[in-house]
Amino acid sequence: MTIHPDIEGYDLIGDVHGCGATLAALLEKLGYQQHEGVYRHPRRRAIFLGDLIDRGPHIRQAVTIARRMVEAGEAQIVMGNHEYNALAYCRRAKTCSGREWLREHTPRHNRIINETLEQYREHPVEWEETLAWFMDMPLLLEQDGLRVVHACWDQPLIDEFRRHYPDARMTEAFLQQSVEPGSFAFKVLDRLTRGSHISLPGDIEIHSGDGFTRRSFRAHFWARNPRTYGDVVFQPDNLPGDLELRPLTEAERDRLSYYGPEEPPLFIGHYWCEGIPALPAPNIACLDYSAVKFGRLVAYRWSGERRLDANHFVWIRVPQEEWARPWPWEIDFD
Template sequence: MAQDSDVDGYDLIGDVHGCGQSLIRLLEKLGYRAEDGVFRHPRRRVIFLGDLIDRGPSIRLAVSVAKRMVDAGEARIVMGNHEANALAYCHAAPSDSEREWLRDHTPRNNRIIGRTLEQFHAFPLEWETCLSWFMTLPLCLELDGLRVVHACWDDSLVAAFLKRYPNARIDREFLIESTRHGSLAHQILDRLTRGTQLPLPPGMEIHSGDGFTRRSFRTHFWCRNPRTYGDVVFQPDNLPPALEDRPLRTDERARLTYYPESAPPLFVGHYWCKGVPALPRSNIACLDYSAVKYGRLVAYRWEGESRLDANHFVWVDVSQEGIRG
């Protein structure tokens, strides 16, 4: 896919998670100005990395700002796992299914989407419009010189997906199939929007800072020959003691993927980084810096470079957003 001919570069923005006021401050810091309800820049465009919704205090505002920009051609966007979750949560399962919804309404799932549904409760038609829009969001983008995906670019799965959906947009059939563990659609959606995870040894768990208990950990995809858990862990929560040096088994190594250094620059979100934005490698940038946890809402100003530069990060602190615990 070619780059837009009338732009000098892209401003890629990480996970907003309902921090709408911070999104506006970041856009203004990047030089975008609101014109007729749409934030515009004379020579640049935005690419959102997904996860606009859930957790934050101004979810409707975040979605509105992004959607207006995308609809006006001022931005592009890829689907995040939270948009995918919302679609499955709000779509009834087929009549021959044993479940009522494609994503079960368990206490955990209810909690994840709870603030989104709460903030849209008085605006049901607006929420239906959002869900329809989410169905149109591509899972990945490849422009001249850069790639964008919410969590992980896996060449074989991207190729299989684009063979079936050349425009990178899912449909209801794919969404239903993606809820069947082991199906190709499940592998694609899970890898591209959630990345890879490895289960913790039996009896071990992580008590995450966001109140959830997890029995697996998120892994990255830029270590060529990983040997231990510590070589691939990529999340803010520490592994249980003694697991950093635990050797990876052959079957665990087989579950991982690798993004080569020779590949085009890749931009992802998803991983709840902390601190000052940094590059894990010269052709990979993660832009999720835990905005909704009083972190930073981060952008990268890409101007066509094949080797990324940490000086191109721009961010705003989210301490002014008024986030509830």
């Protein structure tokens, strides 16, 4: 497949998490110019990898930039787990007995979404419109020779999903079913927006840099014959002790997805990478470099190459001053 003849390529942008001022700076570095409230490029289009919201200082602005670009045809987007979480948090359960909300309002869940809700508190109509826009986001994109998903490309699961949902968008009924463990909807949302997790043995826990305690670790999906935890772990937090040497069980290996080197270029976010952007595989780029933890907001400039090139990464460091920086005056969001 070839890129649409009207454009020369796509700029894929990783998890923004409310770093709106840095997103504007990155777009400008990529050659996009704001005209009548929309960032545009004469020869390229952007693709956002999801997770626009939560944690950062300029969430409304980040969402507005992306949404205006998408609605103007200047960009596309896939749903991240944080957009999905927001939808479930704000939807009352219709079928689940004993559950008031699809995503229960626990202290942990409240903490994750608190910054988003606070920044939209004085804009309730805008928040409802934003949730409606989230519902319209596809879970994946496959076009012009590239693939995009927030966390994990699982081909058999995607094939089954697209047989029922050809546009890769979920319905209200699918959203309601997605909180029921074991359901098809749960499997799709969990794998595509959260990726694979492996439970830690016994009572071992990871105390993450973001302040949460976890009993599992994130696993990647491009090791052909993984044997140990260390072969698949993909997160900034180290595994405790010598767990990287622990052999994977047959059941753990069977639950992992696999994306081979012969597959088309794939772009993902989600995994909180750190340091200088690098390619985990010749045909896979992860673009989440912990922007909201004062890391980097990263893009990849793709122009049709089948073998990716680390020289095509473009990024902006997120300074702590963003948290005090006023929003650029030239965009009127209200």
